[in-house]
Amino acid sequence: MFDRIIARLLGTRWLMRLPIPMYRWGLGWLLGSRLVMIEHRGRSSGEPRYVVVEVVERSGRTLRVASGFGTRAQWYRNLRANGEAHLSTGRVRRQKVAVTLLDADASRAVLERYGSEHPDAWRRLHDAMAVAQDGEPDIPIVEFGPVGPDRGSAPA
Numbered sequence: 001m002f003d004r005i006i007a008r009l010l011g012t013r014w015l016m017r018l019p020i021p022m023y024r025w026g027l028g029w030l031l032g033s034r035l036v037m038i039e040h041r042g043r044s045s046g047e048p049r050y051v052v053v054e055v056v057e058r059s060g061r062t063l064r065v066a067s068g069f070g071t072r073a074q075w076y077r078n079l080r081a082n083g084e085a086h087l088s089t090g091r092v093r094r095q096k097v098a099v100t101l102l103d104a105d106a107s108r109a110v111l112e113r114y115g116s117e118h119p120d121a122w123r124r125l126h127d128a129m130a131v132a133q134d135g136e137p138d139i140p141i142v143e144f145g146p147v148g149p150d151r152g153s154a155p156a
Contacts, residue, residue, distance in 0.1 A: 019052040029090040036063060037088040038144075043081035051075040055089075056114040062145040063087070064102075064110050068129045070138040076101075079142060087144055097144040107141040 022028055023037035037052045053075075057064040067076040079085060079099050086094045102110065115122035129137035 020050045023052065023088045023093075024050075026091075026093060028088050028093075033090060035089075036065065036144075038065070038075060038079075039086040039088070039094065040075055040078045041082050041084055043078045049075065049078060056141070057110050062143060063089070063097075064141050064143050066107075066111065066114075066125070067140050067142060068125060068132070068137070070129075070133055071140055076140065076142065085144065096147050098147045100143040100145070102141040102143055104140070107139065110141045111139060 019028075019031055019035065020037060022030060028035070028037060031052075034054055035052055036055050037050055040049050040051075041047070042049050051074075053065045053067075055063050056066050067073045069076075071077070071080070080101060083099045085097055085099050087097050088094060111122070115126075125139075126137060129139060
């Protein structure tokens with residue numbers, strides 16, 4: 001029952017969009033270090049789009065996030081189509097980042113580490129996404145890291 005409630009809340013667009021103005025106004029730091037706003041381009045419209053998601057792993061200057069709704073999530077599809085993104089995390093605003101869509105094995109490894117570090121959050125995410133995806137969930141991971149030849153700038 002609780003999983004169905006979480007799945008329904010996560011699928012409620014207006015509710016999930018509530019944090020976006022906070023990031024756009026430079027107040028993302030109020031939401032803590034586990035959330036990040038991704039600015040990406042619509043694959044058809046080319047218009048800016050925004051989504052706030054949980055960071056499931058940080059490694060140096062690299063962030064990894066899960067696409068809980070799988071490859072059908074609009075933000076995931078947009079990144080797959082054009083591979084361009086800016087991140088806002090805490091006090092960092094609109095940092096251009098390199099985008100890498102991890103394969104199934106690499107995604108599974110990240111999620112296993114996340115599950116070890118945050119077992120309750122992982123159980124809730126997994127179970128809610130199983131309800132939302134109507135079966136064993138496909139949860140791909142997107143990696144954001146430094147851009148440029150020297151890979152010298154990245155999200156904080």
